[in-house]
Amino acid sequence: MYVKFRELSSSFGLNDHSMAGAYLYRWPFREEPAIGARAFVDGGYGVSPVVVVGLAGERDAKRYGGDIVSLLRLARAEEVSSEVHGVDDDEREFSAARVAVGLSPLPGFEDVDASEVPPTAGELSAEEADRAGRAWWRIWKAAEVAERPTDEQKAFSAVAFRWFAIRDRQNKK
Structure with missing residues (x-):
């Protein structure tokens, strides 16, 4: 298949x-x-x-x-x-993700905040970092599919890979 x-x-x-x-x-x-x-x-x-x-x-x-x-x-x-x-409005999620990575919210979604998406930084266990990384991976891939701006896609992918690196580092301990 x-x-x-x-x-x-x-x-x-x-x-x-x-x-x-x-x-x-x-x-x-x-x-x-x-x-x-x-x-x-x-x-x-x-x-x-x-x-x-x-x-x-x-x-x-x-x-x-x-x-x-x-x-x-x-x-x-x-x-x-x-x-x-249970799917939230994609634009709302993209807007919250943009705020979380330091970009401005999308027009009409100025009321979102970063708490609506997984964290971008902090101390997490390997399991929590894996979950956060996979969530950001999905946000990044959805941004690619939706043909969102390149800077947005790069910011989302950077967060995903950061969490995966933290997960991998903690799993090596």
Whole structure:
């Protein structure tokens, strides 16, 4: 299967017929694979949600040439439903994230504050730093998908990588 890293509620990429930015994973489930299926993978920075954007065959696997990792599990309907109903307005989240990294809030969202997103600095355990890093990773990737300004994307990615570095440093102790 070709998948793209997306939040469970995201429809982005479903109508994008290019495989640019897609990753090849093995489908290990009894259910038939389907475009738009939501699942979870070990994406290198922990378990992450993905959406199936293309079907793959043996030719794709041979062309890839390496080991193809399996999807971990399918997303349950209640997980997708709760995320869809619990999604905050993207612009509000981007505005809060901008404030957290020292940029100005977006017009119409001047009332946000940095406490609406994970911290950008401070003392956290390895587990907390991992959670904060993954949250900032998702904010960064959502900013890329939304084609937010480059300075914003760079600021969000810098925070994510900072938390991952803290997590990794603490795990080495």
